[in-house]
Amino acid sequence: xxAAILSLGGIGLAAAVALGFAAxxxxxxxDPRELAVAEVLSGANCGACGYPGCAAYAKAVATGEAAPNxxxxxxxxxxxxxxxIMGVAAVTASPQIAVVLCQGxxxxxxxxxxxxxxxxxxxxxxxADGPKECPGGCLGLGTCARVCPFGAIEITPEGLxxxxxxxxxxxxxxxxxxxxxxxxxxPLDATVHVLCNSRDKGAVVRKYCQVGCIACHICAKxxxxxxxxxxNLARVVYEHYDQAAPAVAKCPTKxxxxxxxxxxxxxxxxxxxxxxxxxxxx
Amino acid sequence: MKLKTFxxxxxxxxxxxxxxxxxxxxxxLPGELVIPLAQHIGAPAELCVAKGDHVKKxxxxxxxxxFVSVPVHSSTSGEVTAIEPRPHASGRNLPAVVIRxxxxxxxxxxxxxxxxxxxxxxxxxxxxxxAGIVGMGGATFPAHVKLTPPENKPIHTLVINGVECEPYLTxxxxxxxxxxxxxxxxxxxxxxxxxxxxAQVGIEANKPDAIEVMTKACAGKGIEVVPLAVKYPQGAxxxxxxxxxxxxxxxxxxxxxxxxxxxxxxxxxxxxxAVRRGLPLIERIATxxxxxxxxxKNLRVRVGTPLTHLVEFCGGLKGxxxxxxxxxxxxxxxxxxxxxxxxxxxxxxxxxxxxEIPLRPEGPCIRCGRCVQVCPAHIMPTTIAAYARLDLIAxxxxxxxxxxIECGCCTYTCPATLPLVQAIRYGKGAILAKRRxx
Numbered sequence: 001x002x003a004a005i006l007s008l009g010g011i012g013l014a015a016a017v018a019l020g021f022a023a024x025x026x027x028x029x030x031d032p033r034e035l036a037v038a039e040v041l042s043g044a045n046c047g048a049c050g051y052p053g054c055a056a057y058a059k060a061v062a063t064g065e066a067a068p069n070x071x072x073x074x075x076x077x078x079x080x081x082x083x084x085i086m087g088v089a090a091v092t093a094s095p096q097i098a099v100v101l102c103q104g105x106x107x108x109x110x111x112x113x114x115x116x117x118x119x120x121x122x123x124x125x126x127x128a129d130g131p132k133e134c135p136g137g138c139l140g141l142g143t144c145a146r147v148c149p150f151g152a153i154e155i156t157p158e159g160l161x162x163x164x165x166x167x168x169x170x171x172x173x174x175x176x177x178x179x180x181x182x183x184x185x186x187p188l189d190a191t192v193h194v195l196c197n198s199r200d201k202g203a204v205v206r207k208y209c210q211v212g213c214i215a216c217h218i219c220a221k222x223x224x225x226x227x228x229x230x231x232n233l234a235r236v237v238y239e240h241y242d243q244a245a246p247a248v249a250k251c252p253t254k255x256x257x258x259x260x261x262x263x264x265x266x267x268x269x270x271x272x273x274x275x276x277x278x279x280x281x282x
Numbered sequence: 283m284k285l286k287t288f289x290x291x292x293x294x295x296x297x298x299x300x301x302x303x304x305x306x307x308x309x310x311l312p313g314e315l316v317i318p319l320a321q322h323i324g325a326p327a328e329l330c331v332a333k334g335d336h337v338k339k340x341x342x343x344x345x346x347x348x349f350v351s352v353p354v355h356s357s358t359s360g361e362v363t364a365i366e367p368r369p370h371a372s373g374r375n376l377p378a379v380v381i382r383x384x385x386x387x388x389x390x391x392x393x394x395x396x397x398x399x400x401x402x403x404x405x406x407x408x409x410x411x412x413a414g415i416v417g418m419g420g421a422t423f424p425a426h427v428k429l430t431p432p433e434n435k436p437i438h439t440l441v442i443n444g445v446e447c448e449p450y451l452t453x454x455x456x457x458x459x460x461x462x463x464x465x466x467x468x469x470x471x472x473x474x475x476x477x478x479x480x481a482q483v484g485i486e487a488n489k490p491d492a493i494e495v496m497t498k499a500c501a502g503k504g505i506e507v508v509p510l511a512v513k514y515p516q517g518a519x520x521x522x523x524x525x526x527x528x529x530x531x532x533x534x535x536x537x538x539x540x541x542x543x544x545x546x547x548x549x550x551x552x553x554x555x556a557v558r559r560g561l562p563l564i565e566r567i568a569t570x571x572x573x574x575x576x577x578x579k580n581l582r583v584r585v586g587t588p589l590t591h592l593v594e595f596c597g598g599l600k601g602x603x604x605x606x607x608x609x610x611x612x613x614x615x616x617x618x619x620x621x622x623x624x625x626x627x628x629x630x631x632x633x634x635x636x637x638e639i640p641l642r643p644e645g646p647c648i649r650c651g652r653c654v655q656v657c658p659a660h661i662m663p664t665t666i667a668a669y670a671r672l673d674l675i676a677x678x679x680x681x682x683x684x685x686x687i688e689c690g691c692c693t694y695t696c697p698a699t700l701p702l703v704q705a706i707r708y709g710k711g712a713i714l715a716k717r718r719x720x
Contacts, residue, residue: 113618116641117701118671123708128373128618 033085034062040081042073046149048171061086072096073150073169095188096170098152098163101197102138102182103211103255103264105158109137110208125179133208136197138182144174156266165259165272190241191259191272192226192248194219199231213255219247285487287511288521290658292691294514294612296449296488300571301578306456308582309595311383315357315586316368316623317343318378322416323423324350331379335362338390340562343379352414352424357564357584360384369621371608371628378623381586395559403475406557410475413556414563414626418548419443419454419517420609422627425549429475435538440473440481441526444496444547445510445517447486448610451630453567454547456580458485458492461551462499468550469505471557476543481505482526483547488512514612515689519544521658533685548629563626570596574603574633589620589631604636612690645698653692653702659685663692667702670709675716678709686710 038058049070051057060066061082068082068090075095083090115124115131121143124130130139140159152167153174161182163174174183182197194213198205202214215232226244227234234256236244248258257264262271320326327344331337337356344354360383367375398406411426431437442465446454458465473481483500485493487509497507510516510525520531522544529540537544545553548566555561564585571578576597583592589606593599606617609629624631653663661682669678683706692702 113616116644117704118708120671120708123704126708126711127704 031059031062034058036085037061037082040074040078040085041071042078042169044073044149044169044171046073046169046171046173048072048169048173072171075169096185097165097168097188098170098172098174098183099186099193099195100138100144100153100161100163100183101193101195102136102160103195103257104132104134104137104209105140105156105160105264105266107158108210109134109212122179130180134198134200134205134212136180136182136199137209137212138197139180143179144177144183147173147177149173154268156264158266160264160266162263162267162269164269166269186236187238187241190236190238190244192241192244193236193257193259194227194234194255195257195264196233196255199233201232205232211253211255214253216252218250218252219256222247222250285509285511286525287513287516288524288658290656290660290691291513291515291521292656292695293512294449294694296512297571298450298452298455298488300450301452301569301580302455302489304452304456304578304580306460306567306580306582307595309584309587309592311358311385311387311584312587312591313382314363314588315360315381315383315584316378316588317354317357317381317586318368318370318376318623318625319344319354320370320372320376321354321422321585321625321627322352322414323421324348324352324427326377327351327354329365329377329379331362331365333362333365336360336384337362337381338388340393340564341390342562346411346414350424350427352411352416352426353562354379355414355562355564355585356381357586358383359386359388368623369619371615371617371622371625373615373618378586393560395557395561398471398474398557401557403477406471406475409557409560410553413552413561415549415552415556416563416626417546418552418566418626418629419546420613420627420629422625425545425553428543428545429472431476431538431543436541437476437478437538437543438480438541439527439543440469440476440478441523441537441542441544442469442472442481442483442505442547442550443517443519443522443544444483444485444489444492445522446489447512447514447517448612448614448629449514450571450632451569451610452571453569453580453629455489455492457551457567458489458496458547462495464551464554465496465547466499466503466505467558468552468554469500470503471553472543472545472550473504479504483507484510484516484522484526486510486512486516514691515658515687518658518687518689520687533682566624566626566628568592568624568628569630570633571630572607572632572634573638574600574635576600583624583628585626586623588623589617592624592631593620593633599633601635603633605632605634605639607632607634612694613688640699642699644700647698647700650697652695652697656691656695658689658691659687661685663702663706664700666709667692667700667705670705670712673712675709675712678706679713683709683713 041054045053049057069079071078080090110133112133119141121139121141142155145153152164196213205212220227225240248256263269325347328347331343338359341356342353343356346353360381363382364380368378370376407426415425416422568583579596607614666678666681666683686706690703
């Protein structure tokens with residue numbers, strides 16, 4: 001009994017000494033700043049920064065390879081903290097969110113054919129360029145919702161992707177996932193968007209969608225600073241997003257939406273609480 | 283006697299009785315021909331006429347762009363009224379030349395044939411390329427490419443595909459019955475091009491009359507006619523080679539890897555026309571059938587004839603079509619409208635009404651293994667489809683997704699109506715995209 005305790009204990013002791021020695025001898029030096037940066041990152045491993053995970057990004061920041069403002073889920077406060085650790089001036093990138101530029105769900109946009117296949121937008125797009133007449137509209141099969149690491153995208157019962165302003169961190173993962181490029185990035189503060197992605201002429205759009213942009217230029221005439229019409233499609237000039245609101249009521253097809261008034265029909269997301277801008281409040 | 287065949291596969295109700303006994307009729311000229319510039323696999327032809335031009339029958343209107351490409355010809359004489367994107371069998375609007383026939387049907391000058399015995403194999407290949415001949419089974423792969431095997435891949439057998447295993451289609455069957463000489467002449471020319479002594483014609487046993495006629499015609503010419511078991515996809519290239527020669531084309535390989543070249547009977551007939559008479563490929567035989575059409579028929583169709591015109595010639599529609607398929611029901615492509623024109627690859631047009639197409643919601647996989655049993659490529663469709671749907675592309679590739687021939691047997695037999703072949707096709711696309719990137 002005693003022999004067993006001693007021999008096993010002895011082996012344990014010897015191994016402990018050897019391991020302890022090896023740990024000291026072969027220790028890899030880690031930049032303390034790297035650890036500190038990793039600490040303040042969101043830990044979402046979303047890849048929005050372009051690095052495979054938060055640890056890799058922390059290392060890149062510590063070596064000076066990456067800018068400190070690439071962590072979109074972390075937002076401004078994380079950028080400040082990283083800048084503080086690295087001793088550089090904080091350059092806050094304005095926070096962005098993803099927007100689905102389409103309101104043409106199944107009742108509102110005409111279908112080209114009845115699709116019964118794999119529930120995936122990329123698979124559907126391969127069959128005669130997708131089951132919607134509109135070449136740019138949301139197919140509503142949820143490929144974007146599946147790649148979103150934050151659960152910020154839902155598909156309404158009528159087949160339209162809607163992005164939550166609260167949950168979206170602007171990681172951009174959904175943007176390349178969409179085969180029709182319906183999802184675009186926009187400044188978080190902008191609440192008014194032209195929700196259409198069709199570059200067809202107005203007369204063609206009218207035939208297949210009740211809520212498509214017909215390029216009538218009314219928005220651009222109402223607020224010339226805030227809207228441009230290119231390739232038969234109006235869009236908000238996001239530098240002047242704060243002036244965009246007056247055109248919402250004037251749009252004849254209601255394809256310009258102010259998210260302050262809530263999400264498209266069928267969405268379960270609660271109406272967003274939009275921060276009141278400092279100047280506007282004063 | 284047990285008939286030759288391959289392992290796997292299945293036999294869907296073939297419905298060939300609709301049109302099998304109908305002699306080939308020539309479809310009259312429509313008021314407007316729409317000739318797409320993309321009628322073959324490979325680079326689309328390059329336009330070489332302008333709006334307002336007067337073209338003659340057989341005149342080149344699109345030149346081949348690259349090796350895997352063939353020229354496109356006008357199928358009648360008339361005026362080019364438009365050059366614009368028009369509905370195409372792929373579901374997209376693709377560039378097409380619209381021709382208003384003048385009714386004269388005058389051939390372009392300089393059409394002349396030659397005795398194939400006096401031509402070198404290379405000269406015959408050039409004839410075949412210039413005539414715009416593509417695989418007429420429906421795959422539309424340029425024929426001259428298949429007939430130019432690299433030197434390190436010697437060819438010893440020419441296989442002629444007269445199987446026509448797709449249900450409903452009877453175009454090849456009628457061609458073999460009524461135009462045996464053309465087919466036979468084409469086979470002899472193809473043998474000469476490839477320099478092979480051995481040629482085999484595979485015909486499914488459900489066409490005893492065609493087997494009889496062809497056997498009689500081929501006797502003493504070094505061409506063997508082999509009756510094959512009635513099974514789908516007996517006419518798929520790799521399955522046909524396995525059934526006839528016992529050789530298995532390796533994974534990722536081509537028939538030339540086992541010393542075989544496969545050509546369809548329709549292609550053989552077109553080769554005969556091109557070499558002996560100098561005719562370009564401007565018409566083909568197609569079956570218009572299905573419960574949605576009044577009188578199913580086998581038609582000689584000019585390339586560019588809108589499907590509406592074909593259907594009208596067959597007595598019109600019986601009710602509203604719910605599904606239009608170009609090609610066979612297993613591998614054909616569903617069409618969005620009848621405005622699409624028939625092309626060199628159109629082996630048939632099928633029309634179905636509401637209630638004649640099974641529409642069941644997709645259920646869960648019950649692990650019955652039927653898809654695995656019928657798969658002629660010996661892969662596991664259910665596993666690969668599951669991986670493809672989860673975007674686990676590397677795993678799908680590892681399980682042999684690229685060996686899938688997209689015959690649709692798995693989807694046909696699946697009791698849970700899983701869209702297996704579509705999921706695998708999606709996976710194959712992702713694998714190819716990944717290979718391009720790496």
